[in-house]
Amino acid sequence: MDKPKLRFKGFYDDWEQRKLKDMADFSKGNDYSKADLAEEGHPVILYGRLYTKYETVIESVDTFAELKDKSVISKGGEVIVPASGESAEDISRASVVNVAGVALGGDLNIIKTNDELDPAFLALTISNGSQQKEMSKRAQGKSVVHLHNSDLKEVNLLFPKVEEQKEIGTFFKKLDVTITLHQRKLDKLKLLKQGYLQQLFPKNDEKVPRVRFANFDKVWELRKLGDITKRVIRKNKNLESTLPLTISAQEGLIDQNEFFNKTVASRDVSGYYLIKNGEFAYNKSYSNGYPWGAVKRLNHYNMGVLSTLYIVFKPTNIDSDFLEKYYDTTYWYKEVSKHAAEGARNHGLLNIAATDFFKTELIISKSLEEQQKIGVFFKQLDDIITLYQSKLNKLKLLKQALLQKMFI
Structure with missing residues (x-):
């Protein structure tokens, strides 16, 4: 196929195919690593930016370093491609540096196109077109893959x-x-x-x-969680639900398939807890940004099943929406930390018994x-x-x- 499925009006010609080396000049960035970065100095782009903050066209730079001798400085319009990455798929991406005067780091391949090739188009097609697959095949290495200018030169480019x-x-x-x-x-x-x-x-x-x-001016009060909620221990023995759930700190209680792209629950979920819409669950697994686990309410489904490692409960003497937002704060961390066994974290799980969890105190409005x-x-x-x-x-x-x- 020599034409894309969708085109702008007025363009009908077939696309051409040539080696990228026939349409561009190639060079490498020089020096600079993460250790060189500072709060101020000369603007610099490292290859990591193409992974952490990818943009097709880079219009501004917010990383700086002290300018070194023999630095490679952008003139504007350079297409940069990472020379190394974690996988062949990751490395097949490119950005246009649309600003002059930026130092380009050593692990960057630099492509300067001729008049027949628009830099933004090249960056887009390298990152998304058939060239992306070709570059992935050319990438070399296992734990860290590399892509050299010699590889880029041989890429077959399709272009209008x-x-x-x-x-x-x-x-x-x-x-x-x-x-x-x-x-x-x-x-x-x-x-x-x-x-x-x-x-x-x-x-x-x-x-x-x-x-x-x-019109609200009274002081709030401390209440034990067990006094304002009731623990839920109903099992899924009648298989009312076969939807295995997990807690995402960002998304709340969601389908395991959606979160992991697979089901990690056992095939027999009759021994799991059956949680219903509006009920809460505490995940004792700690993760980056959530050092004391996460408490979330089931909002997206009528019911689902949870491993018995979770602590499930429902509000009885507190507004449910208020309680949900309370657990979006970090103020409950201190109470959980007081009741968790000191230093005991097994396989990513906090060691806190359900009885102790329900002893935690919440500061709530009367x-x-x-x-x-x-x-x-x-x-x-x-x-x-x-x-x-x-x-x-x-x-x-x-x-x-x-x-x-x-x-x-």
């Missing part, structure tokens, strides 16, 4: 006339800007939520929050109405965050679909 290339590059640049704006808005909303969580719940050892709704106001406020904020996340996901899916149709 430069006018069409520029149309494609400009289109995806605008789409990337839209995606970036949505991502920034989403990040700001998440930061806003974290700020409100700190403001609307009292800090440790305090009895009132810093920000309150009007007013059910205040609890409800706080719960509703965060629910509305979560709905807005979910909406923006959905929009962002749709834009990313749209981009992937268009990339598949607009490149050969």
Whole structure:
């Protein structure tokens, strides 16, 4: 096939095929590693940026180092490709450095295109077209794979006339800007939520929050979890559900298949806990950013099953939305740390018995109405965050679909 499935109006010619070496000059970056980075200095791009903060077109640089002799400095329009990576698939990506005066690190292959090849188009097709698969095959190594300029020179490039290339590059640049704006808005909303969580719940050892709704001024009280909730120990003996769940600290209680891309539960789930919508579960597994595990409410499904390693409970004398948000704070960590066996962490699990977990104390409002106001406020904020996340996901899916149709 010499034409993509989707094209801009006015372009009908077949795409050409040539070796990349016939359309570009090649060089390498020089020096600079992560250890050289500083808070200020000369702007520098290291190969890791193409993994941690990938952009088709790099318009600004926020990493700096002291300028060294014999540094390779960008003039603008260079296409950079990582010279090493963890896998052959990872290494097949490229970005355009669209800003002059940036030092380019040593583990970067640098491609300077001729007038027949638009840099943004080349970066896009290397990262998404048939060239991506070819580059993956050329990558060498096992634990760390390498890609040299000699490999890049032999890549078979499929491309249209430069006018069409520029149309494609400009289109995806605008789409990337839209995606970036949505991502920034989403990040700001998440930061806003974290700020409100700190403001609307009292800090440790305090009895009132810093920000309150009007007409509420009474001090909050300490209550044991066991006094405001009831433990759920119902088993799935009648196989009411065959949906194995897991707790994602970010997404809450979700389908194991969605989280792991496979089921890790045993085939017989009759001995698992049966958890129903609105009930909570405590995952004693600690992970990066969640040193005392995570407590989440089942929101996405009517019911599901959980390993008996989880502690399941339901609210009885507290607003459910309020309780859910309380466990989104870090204020409960101190109580769990007091009841967990000191230094005992087995295979990634905290050693805390269910009886001790229900002895943990929560600082809560005495007013059910205040609890409800706080719960509703965060629910509305979560709905807005979910909406923006959905929009962002749709834009990313749209981009992937268009990339598949607009490149050969």
